[in-house]
Amino acid sequence: MLAIETRGLSRSFDGKPAVDGLDLRVPTGAFYGFLGPNGAGKSTTMRMLTGLLRPSRGEARVLGSDIERDASAVKTRIGVVPDGLALFERLSGAEMLRIHGQLYGLDRETAAGRAAELLDALELASEGGKLVQDFSHGMKKKLALGCALIHGPELLFLDEPFEGIDAVAVSGIRRMLQELVARRALTVFLTSHVLEVVERLVTHVGILHRGRLVAQGTLAEVRASGSLEETFIRMVGDERARAPGLSWLRGASP
Amino acid sequence: MKGGARAVIELRARLLWRRLTGRAGIGEGVARVTLLLVAVPVGLFFAVFLGLGTWQAVRAPGGLRTEVTAVAVYFGIWQTWTAVSLSLNEREGIDLRRFLVYPIPPWRVYALGLGSGLAADPVTLFWGVLLAGIFAGAAIARPGAWLLLLGALLVLFALATALYAALLEEFLALVLSSRRSREWAIVLSVAASVAILLYLAASATRPLQALAEALPALRIARWLAWPGACAAAAARHLYEREPARSLPWLGLLAAGAAGAGRLAFAIALGQARGAGAGAARAGGKGDARLPLPVGGRLGALVEKEWKYLLRHPLARIYAVLVPAVAALVGLGLEPRIPREARDVIRALPLFGLAAYAHVASQAFWLNSLGWERGGARLAYLAPVDGAEVLLAKNAVLYAYSLALFLASSLLVLVPGRPLPSWALPAALALHAGMAPYLYGAGNLVSILNPKAASFAVQRSATVPALSGLVGLGIVSTVGGLFSLPVLVALRLDSPWTLVGGWAALCAVGWIAYARVLSREGALLASRRDALLPAVCGDDA
Numbered sequence: 001m002l003a004i005e006t007r008g009l010s011r012s013f014d015g016k017p018a019v020d021g022l023d024l025r026v027p028t029g030a031f032y033g034f035l036g037p038n039g040a041g042k043s044t045t046m047r048m049l050t051g052l053l054r055p056s057r058g059e060a061r062v063l064g065s066d067i068e069r070d071a072s073a074v075k076t077r078i079g080v081v082p083d084g085l086a087l088f089e090r091l092s093g094a095e096m097l098r099i100h101g102q103l104y105g106l107d108r109e110t111a112a113g114r115a116a117e118l119l120d121a122l123e124l125a126s127e128g129g130k131l132v133q134d135f136s137h138g139m140k141k142k143l144a145l146g147c148a149l150i151h152g153p154e155l156l157f158l159d160e161p162f163e164g165i166d167a168v169a170v171s172g173i174r175r176m177l178q179e180l181v182a183r184r185a186l187t188v189f190l191t192s193h194v195l196e197v198v199e200r201l202v203t204h205v206g207i208l209h210r211g212r213l214v215a216q217g218t219l220a221e222v223r224a225s226g227s228l229e230e231t232f233i234r235m236v237g238d239e240r241a242r243a244p245g246l247s248w249l250r251g252a253s254p
Numbered sequence: 255m256k257g258g259a260r261a262v263i264e265l266r267a268r269l270l271w272r273r274l275t276g277r278a279g280i281g282e283g284v285a286r287v288t289l290l291l292v293a294v295p296v297g298l299f300f301a302v303f304l305g306l307g308t309w310q311a312v313r314a315p316g317g318l319r320t321e322v323t324a325v326a327v328y329f330g331i332w333q334t335w336t337a338v339s340l341s342l343n344e345r346e347g348i349d350l351r352r353f354l355v356y357p358i359p360p361w362r363v364y365a366l367g368l369g370s371g372l373a374a375d376p377v378t379l380f381w382g383v384l385l386a387g388i389f390a391g392a393a394i395a396r397p398g399a400w401l402l403l404l405g406a407l408l409v410l411f412a413l414a415t416a417l418y419a420a421l422l423e424e425f426l427a428l429v430l431s432s433r434r435s436r437e438w439a440i441v442l443s444v445a446a447s448v449a450i451l452l453y454l455a456a457s458a459t460r461p462l463q464a465l466a467e468a469l470p471a472l473r474i475a476r477w478l479a480w481p482g483a484c485a486a487a488a489a490r491h492l493y494e495r496e497p498a499r500s501l502p503w504l505g506l507l508a509a510g511a512a513g514a515g516r517l518a519f520a521i522a523l524g525q526a527r528g529a530g531a532g533a534a535r536a537g538g539k540g541d542a543r544l545p546l547p548v549g550g551r552l553g554a555l556v557e558k559e560w561k562y563l564l565r566h567p568l569a570r571i572y573a574v575l576v577p578a579v580a581a582l583v584g585l586g587l588e589p590r591i592p593r594e595a596r597d598v599i600r601a602l603p604l605f606g607l608a609a610y611a612h613v614a615s616q617a618f619w620l621n622s623l624g625w626e627r628g629g630a631r632l633a634y635l636a637p638v639d640g641a642e643v644l645l646a647k648n649a650v651l652y653a654y655s656l657a658l659f660l661a662s663s664l665l666v667l668v669p670g671r672p673l674p675s676w677a678l679p680a681a682l683a684l685h686a687g688m689a690p691y692l693y694g695a696g697n698l699v700s701i702l703n704p705k706a707a708s709f710a711v712q713r714s715a716t717v718p719a720l721s722g723l724v725g726l727g728i729v730s731t732v733g734g735l736f737s738l739p740v741l742v743a744l745r746l747d748s749p750w751t752l753v754g755g756w757a758a759l760c761a762v763g764w765i766a767y768a769r770v771l772s773r774e775g776a777l778l779a780s781r782r783d784a785l786l787p788a789v790c791g792d793d794a
Contacts, residue, residue, distance in 0.1 A: 052634050054783055075637040084790055086631035088558060090565045090709065095558075102554030103636040131565075 003028045003155050003187040004049060008058035010211075011044050018044045020211040021058070026189055026204065031181050033198040033219075034191045035228075036208035037236050042191040043083040045208070046159050049189070050080045063155055076105060079148030083159040085140055086147070087132050093143050094119060094128035097150055104151035111150065118146040121176065123169075138165040145173060149180075156180075158190035162197055170194075174201055199228040209236045259362055262353070266370045285719035289376035297380040301387025308391035308493075316494040324489040325482075327388065328411065332482030335381055336419050350526035360526075364519045368420055385412060392493075400497050407488050407504055414481035414511035421518040426571065428521050480510050551638050555646035562625060563650055566709060568617060568716065572658065576614050580607050580662030593671075598743050598752060601677040604666055608685040609736075611659035612692055613729055615651060617707075617716040619696035620725045622647045623789055624707035624716075630789040634782050641775025648693040659685050680753045684736060687760030690767035691732045697774045699724050701781055704788045735759065 004026035011019045019041040026032045036042045047053035049060055051071050060067045062074045080086070088096055094115055101111030119125045122142040127135065135143060141161065148156060156177075162170045174197065180186045192198050198205075205222045207215040214235050215222050223231045304327055311323035353363040372378050385408045392404055477483055488503035546553050563569050583603045591600050612619075622644075623630055633643050663681065667673065705718040717725065739755025778785070 050635060052631060052782065052786065072637045075635065080635050082631055082635065084631070085628050086635055088562065088629035088632075089627060090562050090625075091558065095561065099554045099558050100632070100636075103551055103632065103638055105551070105637065108549070108553075 001028045002026060002061075003030065004032075004060070004062055004189060006049070006058060006060040009045070009048060009055055009060050010057040011041075011048055011053060012056045017211050019048070019208075022208075022211075022213055024206060024213065025216065026187065026206075028187055029181070030187055030204045031177070031202045032187070032189045032204045032206065033202035034189060034206050034208065035195070035198065035232060036191075038193075040208040040236075041211040042208055043159055046080075046157055046189070046191060047082065050078065050082065050157050051075060052082060076151070077153060078155045078157060079151065079153035080157045081141070081144045081148045081159060081161055082157075085144045087140060087144060089133040090131060092129050092131055093124055093135065093139075096132055096143060097146050100147040101150040106151055114150050115146075118150060122146050123172065138169055141165055142169065142173070153186070155187045155189065158188065160191055160193065162192055162194050170197060177201070195229045195232060199223075207232060207235050259358060259366060262358065262363055262366050263370065266366070285723045288723060289719065290379060293376050293380040294383065297383030298387075301383050301390075303387075304384055305387040305391030305394075308388045309395040312392050312395035312493045314493075320493045321486075321490050324486040324493065328486040328489060329479060329482040331381070331384060332411075332415050332479055332485075335415050336422065336479075350522050354526060360523055361519055364522055365515075368416070372416055381412065400492060400495075403497050403500060403504070404489070404492055407485060407492065407500070407507070410504060410507045410511060411481060411485040414484070414507050414514065417511050417515040417518060418481050421514045421521075424518045424521040424525070427567065428525060481507065484510065551636075552642050552646060555638065555642055556650060559646045559650040560653075563618065563654055566618075566625070569615075569654065572614050573661075576607075576611060576658045577661045577665055579610065580665040583607065584666040584668075596744070596747065597674045597677070597749050598740065600671070601673050601680065601749075604663055604673065604677055604681045605684055605740075607662045607666060608659050608681045609688060609733060611655045611662065611685060612688050614658065615655050616692075616696070616725050616729070618651050618654075619648070619693050620699050620721045621703075621705060621707055621717045622651075622696065622700040623704045623785065624700075625709070626789055627706055628790050630786060633778070634786070639775055640778035641772045643778065644697050644774055645771060648689075648697070651693070652689050655689070656685065674749065676749050676753050680749070680756060683753060683756040683760050687756050687763055688732055688736060690760075690763035691735070692728060694763075694767045694770050694774070695728045695732075696725070697771075698777075699728075701774065701778050701785065704785050706789050706791065 002025055004024055006022050006024040009019060009022040009024070010017060022045060024045075034042055034045070044053065048055045049062060049067060051067055051074070054068070063077050065074045067074050088099075091099065097115035097118055098108070098111045101114055102108060106114070116125075116128075119128045122145065124139060124142060124146070127139060132140065132143065141164065145158070145161065148158070161173060165173070177188055178201065181188055190198075190202075199219070202219055204217065205215070205219050205228070206213055207222070215231075219228070222228070226234075307323050307327060311320045314320050314323075350360060350364060350367075354360060356363075389401070389404060389408060393401055484503050484507040488500040488507065491497070491500035491503070546556055548556060583606070591603075618625075623633075626633070632638075633640065659681075663678070667678075699721050703718055703721045703724075705721075707716050736756065736759060739752050739759070742755060743749055743752035
């Protein structure tokens with residue numbers, strides 16, 4: 001059973017392909033790491049899979065339903081932490097969580113109860129009264145994760161969940177996600193640049209390069225005998241050109 | 255000019271150019287060109303009157319005629335300029351915080367931001383034409399060296415007014431950013447309103463006379479508008495051939511401009527350096543729940559909209575400003591309507607306020623999605639209907655606008671002469687009737703031309719220029735439609751025709767609104783690829 005399945009999924013911006021003919025297969029219950037260098041098309045893919053962006057071509061089935069045709073049915077069953085987050089900055093943290101829960105169909109009391117529990121679990125309980133705009137970046141990320149979880153989704157999309165968060169918070173979130181996956185067959189689809197964290201977390205990996213999927217499978221299949229970082233660099237190549245000059249950086253005068 | 259300052263100017267020019275030539279900038283470019291095309295003839299039209307008035311004042315032997323002209327001209331320009339700056343202008347703001355890291359003196363960045371913001375604003379041309387009209391009128395009436403002083407006066411007046419408006423913007427933003435000062439401001443404004451009403455009620459038989467008796471004390475208040483007051487005093491002396499006596503006023507104007515600029519900069523710098531220091535709290539437990547008659551997703555959307563609106567500085571400013579305008583109408587305009595005037599005429603100030611409550615809140619119905627910023631993604635991520643999103647916004651704004659109208663009508667009805675029994679129901683029908691037309695059209699504008707809007711009063715825009723222009727058309731059309739029953743009622747001398755006409759338009763409007771809303775919801779859903787880049791900055 002596949003949680004996510006795409007066929008020829010593509011998206012172009014001004015005629016330039018950002019994602020090109022993507023055939024993703026994410027098994028239910030998997031912890032799927034979607035990797036790729038900057039500009040590879042990871043966030044664009046995630047936005048298409050969550051209904052934020054219309055594909056130019058191809059189709060995507062999420063939890064067995066077409067994301068474009070059965071959008072409402074899919075949305076109630078997934079949780080998303082998108083790139084740039086989806087938070088109302090003029091609500092307090094507690095209000096944001098509760099209202100988010102209500103928007104996903106929870107009644108007010110249930111949403112309020114879960115919001116309080118999530119604030120505790122995410123170590124935000126003392127900050128629940130602050131407006132979201134006054135949260136630090138890391139706190140916003142944690143709050144967005146709480147929002148994505150409040151309605152008990154079957155599939156969680158996380159776009160760079162560890163970016164801008166301190167090591168302690170990363171460890172806490174990682175532990176929480178692992179427990180959730182182990183406890184109730186939650187499928188997690190995440191993008192990240194932090195390969196060491198991903199390697200310790202995921203069961204499956206997909207590597208995207210210039211909008212195309214260059215590898216996909218279980219972690220063991222993809223990394224073969226090396227580490228994930230070595231495999232990743234080998235597949236996407238070290239294309240950074242060496243700077244030819246920069247002599248002024250070594251000198252004292254500007 | 256130093257390299258850093260030149261770089262800031264180039265940055266501003268490039269950003270403006272890219273915005274105007276970008277995909278979403280075509281509409282804004284069209285709006286700016288249209289505003290420029292409108293500003294010149296309209297400015298010239300008024301400039302002719304101002305020039306004529308100045309010509310007469312300069313040629314008059316002096317005394318009351320000169321004084322009245324100078325006061326009317328300079329206070330009039332000052333008042334409209336400040337009001338436009340604070341509410342309507344789409345001025346290009348500069349975020350001082352972003353420039354603190356560069357080795358450029360912050361005061362220079364602030365000055366450049368203010369100057370380039372004014373230069374990029376088509377409305378500036380309008381003020382320029384008006385001031386040129388004054389100068390031309392004076393030059394024709396009496397050529398001579400004194401015109402150099404008049405030229406200096408006009409430049410100083412423009413500078414002082416622009417800096418004073420900037421100071422007011424910074425001050426309002428500062429006051430409204432602190433919960434405690436906000437509460438104090440509301441308490442003080444309510445206390446002042448109650449005191450005025452009590453004073454007038456105590457002399458209920460002769461409220462006008464009571465006001466006239468209080469006038470000497472109120473005259474002191476004119477110094478709150480010191481750019482207009484100093485300019486008017488200096489101009490009067492210049493018109494009366496007393497250039498030496500105008501010099502202290504010119505000096506005062508220059509000193510005031512410098513002081514206002516310095517203070518505005520100090521506040522802006524303090525805010526920029528202290529941003530994020532004082533975390534605001536939303537409520538005691540952080541989750542102040544509103545008792546609402548609707549539940550479910552719509553209830554959650556309504557609650558979110560209500561909290562958003564009440565936490566918006568503009569909404570708070572209007573909550574004070576609109577009733578203040580009403581008090582002016584109640585005390586100033588309503589008593590001037592002759593006793594023998596027909597009932598419909600006597601009720602016009604009340605009807606005007608019903609319409610004004612909608613016009614004042616147009617920033618919220620013309621760019622209703624712009625305030626969401628990143629939160630706009632939830633309209634597409636969460637399983638909510640686009641029509642529900644729009645309905646929640648419209649419902650909350652209607653409640654807010656109705657509260658503004660009811661508070662304003664109290665300030666007109668209490669001190670004024672009693673109006674006929676049909677007047678208030680008619681005004682309520684007018685207010686309720688205009689809403690579906692304005693909101694229905696406003697939803698379309700919000701979806702088709704969205705723009706990320708800032709919560710701060712003094713930074714960036716609230717409504718895109720093109721939407722503002724379209725909004726002008728919408729308000730004029732709806733205003734025209736609702737003025738038809740007034741004409742019929744006056745012709746037939748039958749006030750109840752007015753109530754019936756507005757009630758009928760109201761019913762038609764709400765039926766049409768209900769039918770259009772679901773289509774607008776579908777349009778909102780289909781426009782995600784254009785809307786999210788405009789509001790959240792997603793890739794497009």
